[in-house]
């Protein structure tokens with residue numbers, strides 16, 4: 001994929017995160033923005049792109065390049081660097097970098113935008129559309145076949161102190177007969 005000429009110039013035909021020229025170079029739109037402007041995009045080498053496209057932040061040695069790229073003057077590069085550093089904030093060098101840099105608020109909002117949108121989408125509701133929260137008690141609205149444990153929890157069973165499955169609005173976790181199991185929200189109602 002040929003890069004837009006302006007992106008080539010801005011990036012010097014190298015990765016705007018790690019400076020590698022490992023081809024192919026990709027123009028990566030930093031979500032939640034899209035690729036309708038190069039101002040939304042970051043030039044990435046093959047390696048950075050491969051990891052980012054599957055949200056793999058495990059290679060923290062590789063991502064040390066962000067301690068340099070965060071100081072870029074390009075807002076999209078700042079936003080992407082910040083976004084990845086935030087994922088790595090368990091690493092002292094990453095959290096220190098985040099603390100030491102001054103970024104415009106709009107850049108930080110951009111960096112956090114995708115996660116904020118995701119979080120906003122994940123709302124757990126019971127069979128009646130009542131919002132569920134961690135710690136709620138719920139009642140099964142139908143018999144539930146507990147896989148693995150080989151028994152059926154009857155309709156009307158109270159499940160106390162549920163936990164929300166944070167990345168799936170359809171699922172909660174709760175204990176039935178001592179086993180923690182995943183329960184679909186559409187089969188419960190909140191106990192009052």
Ligand SMILES: [Zn+2]
Pocket residue numbers: 015016017018019020044045046047048049
């Ligand atoms: Zn790179």
